[in-house]
Amino acid sequence: MIELTDLAEEHRWQLLDWRNDPDVARYMYQSDPITREVHDAWFTRLLEAPDHLGWAVVMDGKPVGAAFVSRIDTGNRHAFWAFYLADPATRGRGVGSAVEYLVLEKAFTELKLHKLCCEVLSFNQAVVTMHKKFGFVEEGLLREHRRRDGEWLDVHVLAMFEHEWAQRRPGFEEKLRARGLVA
Numbered sequence: 001m002i003e004l005t006d007l008a009e010e011h012r013w014q015l016l017d018w019r020n021d022p023d024v025a026r027y028m029y030q031s032d033p034i035t036r037e038v039h040d041a042w043f044t045r046l047l048e049a050p051d052h053l054g055w056a057v058v059m060d061g062k063p064v065g066a067a068f069v070s071r072i073d074t075g076n077r078h079a080f081w082a083f084y085l086a087d088p089a090t091r092g093r094g095v096g097s098a099v100e101y102l103v104l105e106k107a108f109t110e111l112k113l114h115k116l117c118c119e120v121l122s123f124n125q126a127v128v129t130m131h132k133k134f135g136f137v138e139e140g141l142l143r144e145h146r147r148r149d150g151e152w153l154d155v156h157v158l159a160m161f162e163h164e165w166a167q168r169r170p171g172f173e174e175k176l177r178a179r180g181l182v183a
Contacts, residue, residue, distance in 0.1 A: 001059070001060060001180060001183065002057065002058070002059055002098035002102065002181050002182060003057075003058045003102075004057060004067060004103070004106070006053075006054075006055060006056075007043075007046065007047065007054035007056055007066070011063065011066075012039075012040070012043050014063060015039070015043060016039040018084065019034050019039065020034055023088070024084045024086050027084065027121060027124050027127070028084070029121075029146055029148070031149055050072075051070065051073070051079075052069070052070045053068065053069045053070075053072070053106075054066060054069075055068075055106075057085065057095070057099050059090060064090050064095070065099070066086075067081070067082070067103050068081060068082050068083065069081045069103065069111065070082070072113075076114070077113050077114035077115065078113060078115040078117065079107065079113055079115075079116060080116075080117045080118060080119065081117075082118060082119075083099050083100075094179055095181070096130060097133075097134075097172075097181070098176055098182050100130065100131070100134050101134075101172050101173065101176055101182060102182065104160070104165050104169070108162045108165050108166070113162065115159055115162070116165075117139075117157065117158065117159040118136065118158050119142075119155050119157055120156045120158065121146065121155060121156075122156060123153070128156050128158070131158050134160070134168065135160050135164050135167075135168045136158040136159060137158060137159060137160065137164075138156055138158050139157050139158060139159050140156075140157045141154055141155070141156055141157070142154065142156075142157060
């Protein structure tokens with residue numbers, strides 16, 4: 001069973017370990033090691049900022065990753081989201097799909113967003129494909145948008161509207177519940 005639990009103080013240093021894990025960092029905008037001081041300030045802002053939310057991804061009672069909704073614009077009812085799975089035991093088990101479903105539920109049901117967006121580094125085609133499977137539509141490609149490790153990288157920008165999720169939601173809910181991934 002996959003659940004999202006609100007990030008809390010108990011997650012502060014676990015997230016630092018995950019963010020510095022090479023298997024996680026390679027998909028993030030910044031690949032340089034993150035210091036304790038930089039992470040501490042980032043995590044404190046995350047807990048306090050009204051336009052950011054974060055959750056621990058919990059699989060069978062154990063934290064295995066994190067998910068975030070950021071740049072929440074309540075006036076225009078849109079935001080961005082991202083996630084990562086740090087525990088190798090999650091791979092190939094549908095955990096990423098369960099996280100996507102749960103975040104979409106929070107975004108459109110609890111936060112009442114009209115539009116949810118995401119950005120994905122161009123070499124991460126598996127995540128672009130997963131987002132599209134859920135109904136995200138590619139709205140653009142930001143060419144040479146991020147510089148990492150001396151290389152310019154393109155960034156895919158994808159988005160989904162609340163009415164699109166309302167149409168697609170039942171099929172995903174049924175499949176994920178049948179697999180015991182969500183309640």
